[in-house]
Structures are given as C-alpha cells and as structure tokens.
Amino acid sequence: MRERIQDMREILIKPQFHKFGDFKEFAQEFQLDSRDLVLTNESLYIPFMKDLELPCKYVFQEKFGLGEPSEEMITNLFSDIDPKDYDRVISVGGGAIMDIGKLLSLKRTGTVHELYFKTAEVVPEKEHIALPTTCGTGSEVTNISVAIVRDEMGKTTKLGLVSDLLIPTDVCLIPEFLKTLPYEPFASSAIDALIHAVESYLSPSRATMTSELFGVKAMELILEGFRMIGESGPEARFEYLDEFLTAACYAGIAFLQAGCATVHAMSFPLGGTYHVPHGEANYALFGKVLEKYNTIQPDGKLLKLKKTIARILGGSEEDAIKNLADLENKILPLRPLRKYGFTEEDIELFADSVLMNQQRLVINSYVPLTRELIVEIYRETY
Template structure:
C-alpha cells in the first residue's frame, strides 16, 4: 500500500521578478493566466513567451468546451514548457497541456484514451484554496452530462509549484474567503479519508491549524488583516493540496459538483455549502475513529467543547463569509432527487474516499436540509 508521494518541487519567492530570473522564462514557454494578474505582476518585464488569458476561453469554472479551445490553441504553438499563473481553474486547465496532443478533453476526463506526459508544468497559484499546484487532479464540467469530473493521474502533477505571496494582494475578499474555506475543506476531508496515512495527517493538521487560527485573527482584527497573514494562507493551501493529493477528498466535493455544474457556482463556494452538514452526518453515523480525532483537534483550535465543534465552526465561517441556501443559487426543490442520482452515478471516486460512504437517502437529506 502506497502511503505518500510528493512529485512537485515547491519554491517560494518574494516577488515575480525573482521567479522570472530563477526559471528563465523564454519564448518556448506557454503562459496561461488572467489578464489582471499578468498586467499587474508580469507585463512590465516584457517576457518573450506565448501568453494566453483564461478569459479567451470562457468565464467561471472550466468545462470541456473551454479546455478543447485551449488545447487547439496550444497545438498551433511550438512551446515546450507550460506556466500556469492563476487560481485552481487556470492551473487545472493548464494541466491538460502537458499531455500528448490530439485528444478531446472529455475523453481525457473519462479515461477513454491513453495519457502520456510530454511537457513540463510550472504552477503559480494566485489564490489560497485550490492546492492544484501540488496535486495530480484536474476538474472540469463535462457539458453534455451537466456535472463535473475529476481526472486524478500522476501525469498531471506539476513539476514545480511556485509560491509568491504578493500575487494574492489583489485578491478580492470574497474570493479570498471562499478559497481559504476550500483549503480548509481539503485539509479536513483528507484527514478523515480512508486513504489518509500518518504522513498525510501531518500536512492536513498543519493546514487546519494555520487556516482556523488565521480566520480567528481576521474576525478579531477585521478583513484587511488578511494581508498581514496572507503568506500563512498561501502555505496552508499548499499543505492541504499535498494532503488531498495523496488522501483525496470525499462527500463534500461529491455533493458540490452538481450544484457547480448546473448553476456555475465556483468550486470553493459550492464546497462551503455542504461542508458542515456532511460532517454533521458523519458525526451522527460514525462518531468514533478518525472523526473523533478531528473533532478533538478542532475543539482545541477553536477553544470549545468537542460536542460544539460544528456549531462553532459554522459560526466562525459565517463571520468570514455568509453561507447561502441552495435555493438562493436558483436550485429547485425537484432537483434534490436528480442531484442525488447524479452524485451516485458520477462521483463514486469521491464517495469511496469519504469517511462514511453515504447512501441516497442520506445525500437527499443533506440537500433538503440545505435547500
């Protein structure tokens, strides 16, 4: 049984100039990024690289149509190295570019074709949530199926993850909040995963401590205090990425995918909707074992009784950013059953990595409570 691997080298620089000099960016590089990030932190250096903006391919979370357009554009270049500068969506899209050309993204995500890595990838996160810079996972909506798929194969591991705290200084508060909560979910879900080990627990635990301590400081000192501790959130997201890259995530992610796919809710925000209720369900069904261990850790960090951890967590996260009801996104009551069916049909990979494998009745109940 494999316990742990980390194939990605992690680097940290104070600013983009140090990164450019160290990695010697040149004309054979293909950069995928956002216009704002590039204009703010890279344009002034006059880089001799091929640059494309994610907005060219669409807005919001990646889907197979966006990825196919990107793959087509890339095939017309002679670039040999990929540099992704952005959030999880940008990095997830760029991961497919390391593979041998000529494949449709929907076929890649459904593993209908062989996967062969032939290029190097440098991943530079501009958010503090996805952890995609150190994981072997890419996520996209398959439009014909109206749900998200995750492709988790070692060929997608970035060769280098580059942490540059200054790139997060322009991140709007709402994006900071939902991405940091996403990182917290990655850390907690990976901690209780059946695939977790003593090695992944080290990364999960440190990420949980850093994020929750940071949230508590923000509640005390105000939203702008995040800029003083932004590096902590960037590092914590990376640690959580290493943890879930090995141990996986579970039912929180599984239940969020139909909501994201149908109503185009961002990944971190969608996960936030289901986080507390899924863990309350775990606590009701199987309160011992790893869940008792994580509950004790959470109670120590939040200075509360073990029996109060989910109420205290909900209270803390709502002070960071208010959670909406599912109906506020446009979800209809009759979709509860179809969403549950979609989870059971399409997300067995995630359900099998859950602390408790939920059945349809339990999934429907979670959707109904949150509706």
C-alpha cells in the same frame, strides 16, 4: 514501472517546491523565454507581469470562455495553441488555470472529451510550472484536472481526470499574488482548502500518518487566520498571506494522498449545473455534512477531529463543530442552496448524479454515503 496491486504509499509529493518574493524573482530563476507559454488572466498579467516585458507567450484563459474550465473552453484552447510552439507551461492563476495548464502540458492523444472520459491516454510532454494565486484548491500539487463536461445523459457535470502524470513538475509559491484577490474568492478558496484538510483527515481507508500531518498543519494555519479575520476584519488577511498560500498547498498534499469525499462529491453537480464557484459550493454543504457525520458516528476519527478543532479554536470538543460553523459564518455568510438556483427537483436528480459520476469521492466518505443520506443533506441545505 510495474503496476502495484494497492496504493500503499504514505504520501506522494512529486513537484519541486520554491518560494519567491515576486514574479520577477521567479522569472529570473527559471529564465523565462520565448518557448514558455504563460497561461493566466489579464487581471494578473497587468499588475504582476506586464512591466517585466518578458519574451514569453501569454495566453489569457478568459479569451476562451468565462468561469470554470469546460470541455468547450479547453477544446478552444487546444485548437488555438499549437503544442509545437512551446516547451514549458507556466500556470499563474487559481485552480481553474492550473487544471487547464495540466492539459496543455500533455501530448494531444485525443479530444478533450476523450481525455476526461478516459478513452484517450494521458501522456506528459511538457514541463509544467504551477504558480497558485488563490489559497484554495491545492491543484498545484495534485493529480487531478477538473472540468465541466457533458455526461452520458447529456447533462453537464464536473468530472475529474485523475493521473499521477498530471502533477506539475514545479510549484512556485508567491504570496504577493493573493494581494489582488478580492475578499470573497479569498474566503471561499480558504474554506475550500480547510475542507480538503478535513475530508482527507476523515478519509476512512486512505488517510495516512503523513497525510494527517499535512492536513492538521493546514487546519492550524487556516483556522488561526480565520480567528484573526473574525477578530479584526478582512484586512487582517494581508499580514497572513504566506500562511494561507502554504496551508492550501499542505491541504492539497493531504488530499492527494487521502482523497476528498462527501462534500466535494455533492458539490460537483451544483458547480456543474449552476456554476457556483468551487469553494462556495463546498462551503454550502460542509457544515451539514459534518453535522450528519456527528450524528451517525461521533466517535473514532471524528472525535479526534473535534479535539483538534477545539485545541486550535478553544472551547470544548462537544461544541467544536458548531464553533467551527460560527467562525466560518463570520468569514463568509452561509447561503442556502436555493440562492444559487438549486431547485427542489434537483434533490433527487443530483443524488443520482453523485452516485453515478462521483464514485472516486463517494468511497472516501466518513460514513457510508447512501442515496438516502445524500437526499437528506441536499434537502436540509436547500
């Protein structure tokens, strides 16, 4: 394919989409066999897969290290799993599992470090079927794989490997998986999806009519669900799992086109250094970032966003950002960064790390993201 000068696509939706009632229905439709590698967690395997006694190879991520994907974890997986032993990768899990599944579907052209630092080529080799079990990252549709890596200064940070060749071939949505997701990761992943919808909606030069369509629909579904939980408590989510899973996927489609921005750029060093779960790290910054946008540039696209939030939640557009923060606080109480281990010294260090490592996100900021503004946001969320 010829290279294009500019990416003028309205939207990119690459996988084939399916919805199933349960894993058994999926396994029958895709005829899982011994050449399939299922990457998952044991805590998902036992309730949803074990009894089916399928002949596929199961690999549990936690055997290779805990927490979010790291260079070391993926390196261990690479050395333990021979690519000759499987034809398809089936990722059943949260964003972490799916991001690792993306790497396992590639030809081994170099080390994990070389892949993330772009000195090894991304060459797809296997089919990759993604089954998300959280309602957050949208990784099932995106062209990004995120891992904790060591940067040039020897510091750990999170870095995204980006290539359209990483997009899974199929996405299978099975809302039943969300039943075992505990309330906190459920809530933080849903807030992550909401942030994807909002950041992509506000993305100054990359948002398109079609990305807005998916972003606004995701906001509607998530905020309606949050309103129900706010009124009736966490149990209310069980009536609405399909909508949350679908919304996360829509938000993924929106941000794949339009990009994430300030919130994600600033949360990455936090996640990389203090291992704060992705959704929580974003949530810790989200409200303050919107407040700053509202002070610096309250009109234009932000005004449209405030109108959209007011339409969904009720209340006035002037109060929309505060009403949103209040509702989120009911869903998941907001914590200051210092509760996650963040120190005052990190304010300046992280600001430099954001500008050095996260330019792909910094460029999508609704207002120009200066070092001064980054420092201010970290200081006020500290």
